[in-house]
Amino acid sequence: MLELTFSADDLAGTRFAISPLWETVAAVRVLKYPDEHALHRRWAEAVRPRLAASGIRLRPLSELVGPRLIAAFACPPPTSPAPDLDLELAALRRQPHDRVAADRAALGLPPEPDPQAGLDRLAETVTRFWDVALAPYWPRVRALLDGDVLHRARLLVSGGAHRLFADLSPGVTWMGDQLNVPRARPDTVPLDGRGLLLVPSVFAWPKLFSLTVPGWQPLLRYPARGVGTLWEHTEQDAPAALAKILGRSRARLLALLDEPAATGDLARRAGLSAGGASQHLTALRDAGLVSAHRTGRYVLYARTEIAEALLAGRP
Incomplete structure (x- = not known):
């Protein structure tokens, strides 16, 4: 002791x-x-x-x-x-x-x-x-x-x-x-x-x-x-108010990022083309809502603390 x-x-x-x-x-x-x-x-x-x-x-x-x-x-x-x-x-x-x-x-x-x-x-x-x-x-x-x-x-x-x-x-x-x-x-x-x-x-x-x-x-x-x-699968629907501001596709991508993911996987799950998903993710990154992390040949996207707060409905 x-x-x-x-x-x-x-x-x-x-x-x-x-x-x-x-x-x-x-x-x-x-x-x-x-x-x-x-x-x-x-x-x-x-x-x-x-x-x-x-x-x-x-x-x-x-x-x-x-x-x-x-x-x-x-x-x-x-x-x-x-x-x-x-x-x-x-x-x-x-x-x-x-x-x-x-x-x-x-x-x-x-x-x-x-x-x-x-x-x-x-x-x-x-x-x-x-x-x-x-x-x-x-x-x-x-x-x-x-x-x-x-x-x-x-x-x-x-x-x-x-x-x-x-x-x-x-x-x-x-x-x-x-x-x-x-x-x-x-x-x-x-x-x-x-x-x-x-x-x-x-x-x-x-x-x-x-x-x-x-x-x-x-x-x-x-x-x-x-x-x-912490590691439970917590994928959630994007709040309707957030979708009105960001658009449905971008709000959906944020909601899908309950764990870091690459563009191709996110595009498939969101029903988007790879090019479309990439454009939306770039816009979200420029807005400070996602971060990008290179891992070998892949780039993984993850929600930032600001995005986590928005999805949780926190001020």
């Missing part, structure tokens, strides 16, 4: 962050150990052939992901509530070389001959993997993570630390000034005024990941609420 002891300052400094870099690294773990992640099978089945077509060499990243341990330097704690991937990769490139060597040794890996070149190579691998495997899905993932943070914030306001931590993850309990977290290696860690960083995660499921190593911001990465529904 890991025991995190809080002062009043620690409790006041407890905060949330979302980390695209962590999700990228944890997603590699899903692909590397598929038997442990049945919940993400649909995502993995869609992504594997795209990765194969892209020719990405994942080893610089995948070797840092073990069955129970992930190299901490590969995903440093986010320093702002919602950093973008570029900001987190800049922090990755600045990791101290002695920290890199220690983390690699803990995983049984040899030291990098040129540590800075290794960090740069790792950042490039993360970027390429993100582009193929995560970026097309990020609006959906981000919406779920944002929803979890909002839910937790409301719990904290309505019931304090007891309610905030009550259903964070199985086995996590709040007692007095202490948070008890299941962990194989027992330890007691005073937060010493640093507070606790809570990072909801899609690809952490079903595990809880803690970081309490000296020199790091203490954090917990926990499974976000609603992960079980």
Whole structure:
């Protein structure tokens, strides 16, 4: 059991962050150990052939992901509530070389001959993997993570630390000034005024990941609420009001993008010619409603956060 002891300052400094870099690294773990992640099978089945077509060499990243341990330097704690991937990769490139060597040794890996070149190579691998495997899905993932943070914030306001931590993850309990977290290696860690960083995660499921190593911001990465529904087929009819603004064909294409898809597949499902679908998708992309992601010979289209909000009827 890991025991995190809080002062009043620690409790006041407890905060949330979302980390695209962590999700990228944890997603590699899903692909590397598929038997442990049945919940993400649909995502993995869609992504594997795209990765194969892209020719990405994942080893610089995948070797840092073990069955129970992930190299901490590969995903440093986010320093702002919602950093973008570029900001987190800049922090990755600045990791101290002695920290890199220690983390690699803990995983049984040899030291990098040129540590800075290794960090740069790792950042490039993360970027390429993100582009193929995560970026097309990020609006959906981000919406779920944002929803979890909002839910937790409301719990904290309505019931304090007891309610905030009550259903964070199985086995996590709040007692007095202490948070008890299941962990194989027992330890007691005073937060010493640093507070606790809570990072909801899609690809952490079903595990809880803690970081309490000296020199790091203490954090917990926990499974976000609603992960079980994330990859469900949720194709919906476009709202009539949206169709009046965009036109039926463009609104229909948006509704069909419940998961990233290529032009040919969208054209077939929408009853359009390939050329017609391509023109509509270009217009939607220019309007900021879809994004395009090249994967090998194909371009995958995905809804943006604005489009997700429009289809959900949110302001």
